[in-house]
Amino acid sequence: MLAAPWVCRSCVRSLRRAGVSHFVRRASTESPVTLPSALLERARKLAAEHDQLSAVLENDFDAKKAKRAGEISRVASALKELEKAKAALGELHGLLESNDAEMRELARDDLEATNAQLADSSHNLSMALTPKHPFTDMPCLLEIRPGPGGTEGRFFADSLFHMYKAYCSNKGYRTRVVQYEASDSDGQTGSEGEIPLQEAVLEVQEPGAYGLFRGEAGMHRVQRVPATEKSGRTHTSAVAVWVLPSFPENSTSESEADWDKPESDFYIDPTEVRCETMRAGGAGGQHVNKTESAIRLTHIPTGTTVNMQDSRSQQRNRETGWRLLRSRLAQQRREAREEAARQLRSSVLANSQITRGDKIRTYQYQQDRCTDHRSGLNAHNLPDVLRGGETLGKVMDSVQNWLINKDIEALIADEEAAAAPKKKKGR
Amino acid sequence: MPRLAPSLFWRARREISPMAAQLLPACRDLESAANELRWIREYVQDTKSPIPDELRIWRLVEKRAKGIPLQYVLGTQPFGNLEIKCRPGVLIPRPETEAYTLHLATLLSQSHPPPPSLTIVDLCTGTGCIPLLLLHSIQAALPRTTAITIHGVDISPRAIALARANHAHNPPPSPFLPHHTLTFHQYDIFSPTHDPNSPPDKPHPTVDLLVCNPPYISPRDFARATARAVRNHEPRRALVPAPPQQQQQQQRADRYAAWCRRPEDVFYARLLEIAAYARPRRVLMEVGGWEQAVRVVGLVFGKQGEGGFGVGGYEVEVWRDEPAAGDRGERVEVAGREVVVRGVGRGRAVYLKLAED
Numbered sequence: 001m002l003a004a005p006w007v008c009r010s011c012v013r014s015l016r017r018a019g020v021s022h023f024v025r026r027a028s029t030e031s032p033v034t035l036p037s038a039l040l041e042r043a044r045k046l047a048a049e050h051d052q053l054s055a056v057l058e059n060d061f062d063a064k065k066a067k068r069a070g071e072i073s074r075v076a077s078a079l080k081e082l083e084k085a086k087a088a089l090g091e092l093h094g095l096l097e098s099n100d101a102e103m104r105e106l107a108r109d110d111l112e113a114t115n116a117q118l119a120d121s122s123h124n125l126s127m128a129l130t131p132k133h134p135f136t137d138m139p140c141l142l143e144i145r146p147g148p149g150g151t152e153g154r155f156f157a158d159s160l161f162h163m164y165k166a167y168c169s170n171k172g173y174r175t176r177v178v179q180y181e182a183s184d185s186d187g188q189t190g191s192e193g194e195i196p197l198q199e200a201v202l203e204v205q206e207p208g209a210y211g212l213f214r215g216e217a218g219m220h221r222v223q224r225v226p227a228t229e230k231s232g233r234t235h236t237s238a239v240a241v242w243v244l245p246s247f248p249e250n251s252t253s254e255s256e257a258d259w260d261k262p263e264s265d266f267y268i269d270p271t272e273v274r275c276e277t278m279r280a281g282g283a284g285g286q287h288v289n290k291t292e293s294a295i296r297l298t299h300i301p302t303g304t305t306v307n308m309q310d311s312r313s314q315q316r317n318r319e320t321g322w323r324l325l326r327s328r329l330a331q332q333r334r335e336a337r338e339e340a341a342r343q344l345r346s347s348v349l350a351n352s353q354i355t356r357g358d359k360i361r362t363y364q365y366q367q368d369r370c371t372d373h374r375s376g377l378n379a380h381n382l383p384d385v386l387r388g389g390e391t392l393g394k395v396m397d398s399v400q401n402w403l404i405n406k407d408i409e410a411l412i413a414d415e416e417a418a419a420a421p422k423k424k425k426g427r
Numbered sequence: 428m429p430r431l432a433p434s435l436f437w438r439a440r441r442e443i444s445p446m447a448a449q450l451l452p453a454c455r456d457l458e459s460a461a462n463e464l465r466w467i468r469e470y471v472q473d474t475k476s477p478i479p480d481e482l483r484i485w486r487l488v489e490k491r492a493k494g495i496p497l498q499y500v501l502g503t504q505p506f507g508n509l510e511i512k513c514r515p516g517v518l519i520p521r522p523e524t525e526a527y528t529l530h531l532a533t534l535l536s537q538s539h540p541p542p543p544s545l546t547i548v549d550l551c552t553g554t555g556c557i558p559l560l561l562l563h564s565i566q567a568a569l570p571r572t573t574a575i576t577i578h579g580v581d582i583s584p585r586a587i588a589l590a591r592a593n594h595a596h597n598p599p600p601s602p603f604l605p606h607h608t609l610t611f612h613q614y615d616i617f618s619p620t621h622d623p624n625s626p627p628d629k630p631h632p633t634v635d636l637l638v639c640n641p642p643y644i645s646p647r648d649f650a651r652a653t654a655r656a657v658r659n660h661e662p663r664r665a666l667v668p669a670p671p672q673q674q675q676q677q678q679r680a681d682r683y684a685a686w687c688r689r690p691e692d693v694f695y696a697r698l699l700e701i702a703a704y705a706r707p708r709r710v711l712m713e714v715g716g717w718e719q720a721v722r723v724v725g726l727v728f729g730k731q732g733e734g735g736f737g738v739g740g741y742e743v744e745v746w747r748d749e750p751a752a753g754d755r756g757e758r759v760e761v762a763g764r765e766v767v768v769r770g771v772g773r774g775r776a777v778y779l780k781l782a783e784d
Contacts, residue, residue: 182443277522277749283716284748284773286644286666288654289496289519290459291466293505309458312466313505314522 038415043079043125050076078125085118126408134265135245135334136211141178141327142202143242147219152226153237154196156363159386160220160239161200164213167388173206178320179310201324203246210245215374215399217243217360224365234366238359244327265330273325274298277314297321304328361395370395375402428655431455446484449492453656463497464488470501496656507560509597516585518665520556523748523775524640524713528560530750531711535561535636536568542635544574548707550616550639550698552579553665555590557638558609559597566604575607580614583664587613617679617697634707641694642668643715648691668693687726691715695723702779703738710741710779717774720745724761724777741779748772 053069056062092114095107144161146153161180168175178201204213220239225232278294294309295317306328308321362371363382370379370391375398384391431451439448439457447460454460471483490500498504498513505511506520507529513519535545545565549558558577565575581587590611599607644653644666657666668691683696695712702710714720724745727738745759747770757768769778 283648283652285521285523285713285715285775286518286640286642287648287652287657287715289498289521289657289661290454290654291463291497291504292522309462311505313508314525315507316505 036412036416038419039126039129039412042415043075043129046072046129047076047079074128075125078121078128081121082118082125085114085121088114089118123408126411127404130404130407130411133211133214135330136214137208138210138245139203139205139207140210140213141244141246141324142204142213142216143240143244144197144200144202145240145242146197147238147240149237150235151196151228152235153222153239154198155194155226156220156222156237157197157200157239158194159192160241161197161202162194163386163388163392164202164216165388167392168202168204168206170388171393173204173209176203176205177201178203178324179308210243212396212400213243215360215396215403216241219359221359221362222365223362242331244324244331246323246327265333266326268299268322268326268329272300274300275318278309293317295321297325299325299329302329302332304332372399375399446488449488453492453494463491466497467491467501494656495660499660506556507564509556509560509563511554511556511559512589512593512596513554514585514589515660516662517583517589518553518661520554523772524557525560526748527711527713527746527750527776528557528638529564530746531636531638531709532561532564532568533751534709536565541570541573543572544576545569545635546633547575547577547636547638548634549577549579550581550637550701551641551665551694552581552590552611553586553640555579555586555593555611557640558590559593561636561638562607562609563597563600566599566607569605571603571605573605575605577607577609579609579611580616581611582613582615583662584613587611616694616701634705636709636711637698637702637705637707638711639694639698640713641698642666643691643694643713643719645689645691648715667691687722689722692719692722692726695726699726699738702741706781708781711746712777714774714777720774720777721759721761724759724766727777727779728762728764738779740782742782743767744769744778744780745774746770746776746778748775750776 050069050072053065053072057066057069089111092107092111095103096111098104098107142164144157144164146157165175165177180200181198182195206212218241220241221236222239223234223236226235229235274297276296276298278292278296282288291312293312293314294307295314296308297306297318298304304325306321306325308317308324310320311317360373362369362373363385364371365382368380368382370382370385371377372395375395377395377398379385379391379395381389381391385395435457436448436451439451439460443457443461444464447457447464450460450463451457454463467484467487471480471487476483487500491497496513496519498519499515502512502514503510504513504520506525511520547558547561549555549561552558558579562575562577569575579587579590581590594609594611642665646667649658649663649667653666663669680693683693684690687693687696695714698710698712712723714723724743727741727743729738743764744767747768749772750770752770754767754769755771758765759768760766
């Protein structure tokens with residue numbers, strides 16, 4: 001006879017697990033930022049420059065100097081705050097050693113708050129020192145393409161497309177569908193009426209959209225039982241999302257003006273692009289009247305091609321084709337530069353660069369879960385994520401934070417790498 | 428016309444929509460059937476009507492499936508950045524025409540110093556697409572001091588009515604642009620303007636550009652080389668040069684025919700006669716292909732016929748489908764003289780430029 005009453009095995013297991021915390025992911029837990037001396041030195045230098053500039057600007061105004069001063073004022077103020085917090089901490093430490101018991105008590109109470117303030121201001125300083133991504137203030141293009149494999153990935157690509165579209169409309173961002181092409185090979189629709197998507201490009205016309213959606217680039221993995229699956233097996237497929245910077249269509253901001261300058265990322269030498277119109281064979285001219293508005297642009301040095309046949313107007317197709325080509329090339333150039341920079345500091349920094357090849361997020365239907373692999377966030381309301389609701393916003397915010405921390409880490413690593421040879425020389 | 432494989436219909440029905448399968452006989456391939464269906468849907472969504480959308484889509488698809496060109500079904504065709512209205516009885520603007528018109532516009536707006544006035548004449552204007560696109564493209568590039576005068580001429584009253592409607596449909600983008608007048612006249616370009624045997628006594632207003640997209644298909648090619656939608660639904664008069672209607676012109680028509688030997692080239696003979704008389708600074712004539720382009724260049728040099736009009740003093744170029752691609756060093760020898768060939772594609776136009784310019 002058993003002394004204890006019978007308990008089912010899974011209940012025992014769940015009881016055993018309660019309170020055990022070693023399954024919790026800690027990838028997102030921030031370590032307190034301790035600023036390396038190299039970074040602090042640089043911040044001091046910039047602050048000194050700022051003081052000097054503002055002294056000059058008091059006497060006579062110069063647009064260029066004012067712009068520079070505005071850029072580094074963030075650093076200067078963050079540094080001031082940090083020094084203030086440090087000074088306060090020093091004072092508190094002094095008080096802790098005093099003989100008065102009451103004073104010691106008060107200092108101990110204040111210590112925690114001041115420590116938090118110090119951590120905060122050092123984080124602020126490193127953020128101020130982090131160079132802003134050059135495309136951050138631009139609108140963006142989201143390109144969605146299913147990975148290799150069956151129709152399941154294509155259906156999910158359509159779900160993702162609708163997710164981003166809904167998210168934008170929930171947030172009130174203006175969007176435009178640049179391209180939305182169903183695949184040729186399959187006829188069915190998915191369980192929620194998705195079509196098999198071949199390629200879709202969604203433009204988010206809000207300035208600053210690139211900064212918001214930057215973290216969405218990469219492979220999105222889906223795990224679910226497809227509508228077409230008869231024996232109930234879970235399939236895993238992947239969808240690639242690319243985020244490209246885009247130019248605001250009708251504005252005369254400086255970014256618009258500079259695509260004619262060769263130093264801009266968006267510059268394309270028109271002679272390097274082959275533009276083909278797709279026309280039927282035969283005599284052409286008055287002999288045929290079919291609408292043949294498709295345009296193919298090929299950037300010869302890189303082999304990048306863009307096909308456009310969305311509009312009936314050839315000119316419209318040509319314009320959108322050029323814009324897409326510019327965006328793609330700018331992204332390629334940017335990535336090449338980042339890659340070069342990463343190799344420079346590879347001795348210091350682990351592989352944290354996100355390229356489009358890495359799996360960044362998993363949508364698990366059975367477990368009703370959406371996990372971001374970089375920030376480590378688990379969101380448990382998958383339908384709301386796919387409707388583009390608040391939960392998706394939460395996931396995207398966590399990625400934003402992660403990206404900022406990565407940028408700071410990269411900056412610190414860069415500074416250290418730059419400082420290292422100097423020290424060697426000194427020795 | 429080759430037979431379409433049944434699998435194509437099957438795929439269209441399964442992959443796109445049953446309506447795409449319906450469009451397939453008219454469109455001939457899956458991709459354009461899908462595109463045209465999408466454009467029909469977009470058109471229906473963009474225009475309002477008390478009739479339910481699905482019914483309207485179905486009706487338009489039904490019409491298109493009968494072989495009526497999409498431009499007549501939807502009533503419009505994009506041309507450059509304009510939207511040109513299309514109606515049965517008037518030729519639909521072609522993409523090749525768009526390409527050379529845009530190139531002409533860049534040539535006109537590049538002239539230095541900017542001219543005080545600019546006069547353009549477009550013969551056989553049809554929908555009025557060429558003068559409208561020229562006007563819209565050069566207006567922004569020229570200073571406000573330039574006065575632009577454009578005349579569009581066509582024999583068909585339907586075409587003139589439609590061209591005027593198109594002028595109203597495409598207003599100038601901004602009022603702060605050069606002053607312009609654009610008028611359309613119904614006129615037969617074969618009716619005698621002057622006696623060619625006596626020299627002109629009054630000075631003519633200078634014409635800066637004479638454009639013409641005349642009918643240039645031979646009756647034989649009309650029956651064999653044209654698409655079915657063109658043959659069955661577009662006006663024959665805009666495609667095949669017809670013999671003059673009036674008796675008193677018979678003699679003149681015979682003279683043109685004797686001069687150029689080919690019935691499809693009759694309009695070029697008359698155009699060159701007008702050019703010899705009015706001496707426009709630039710002339711552009713659309714042609715139906717490489718052979719016709721070479722024949723027209725031969726007419727310009729005056730070796731083929733015995734008409735004896737002096738259309739000398741012009742530099743001659745042949746433009747291909749995409750003249751914007753520029754001079755790629757291609758030359759063709761006609762009647763012992765070298766002629767510059769511009770662009771890529773099929774031979775599309777003959778361009779004359781007064782040598783003193």
